[in-house]
Amino acid sequence: MTDFLKFSIPGKPEYVGVVRLAVSSIANRAGFDIEAIEDIKVAVAEACNNAILHGISDNCCNFEVGCFLENDRLIIEIEDKGHGYNMNEYVAPDLCNPKEGGLGIFIIKTLMDEVEILSNTGEGTMIKMTKYI
Numbered sequence: 001m002t003d004f005l006k007f008s009i010p011g012k013p014e015y016v017g018v019v020r021l022a023v024s025s026i027a028n029r030a031g032f033d034i035e036a037i038e039d040i041k042v043a044v045a046e047a048c049n050n051a052i053l054h055g056i057s058d059n060c061c062n063f064e065v066g067c068f069l070e071n072d073r074l075i076i077e078i079e080d081k082g083h084g085y086n087m088n089e090y091v092a093p094d095l096c097n098p099k100e101g102g103l104g105i106f107i108i109k110t111l112m113d114e115v116e117i118l119s120n121t122g123e124g125t126m127i128k129m130t131k132y133i
Contacts, residue, residue, distance in 0.1 A: 005026065009063055073132045080125055115130075
């Protein structure tokens with residue numbers, strides 16, 4: 001059995017904390033330990049920040065957060081209807097020569113067990129993150 005929760009969030013930085021709190025409550029309910037919950041919160045904040053910075057377009061000012069709670073995992077989807085981008089052009093950051101910004105996807109992939117990014121130019125982006133209990 002899967003429990004599903006979905007939120008529509010205003011594309012404003014002040015709501016990232018609300019999403020982090022909601023998702024951490026869901027993760028706690030699922031039985032994740034404190035360390036895993038902290039990882040989830042950081043990954044969610046990074047994905048939300050990406051949606052706010054890159055995914056809010058003139059025709060849509062909200063982004064969607066979906067949480068699927070299954071027996072052995074929590075799946076979080078953060079979707080925006082912004083400009084999107086070509087995933088083939090994504091370049092992993094050079095950690096030997098760090099620069100400001102550009103680490104969000106790297107951080108998310110490091111903290112979560114599975115990450116899938118679906119994005120097309122002009123169609124928005126969806127980041128699907130899975131954490132196993």
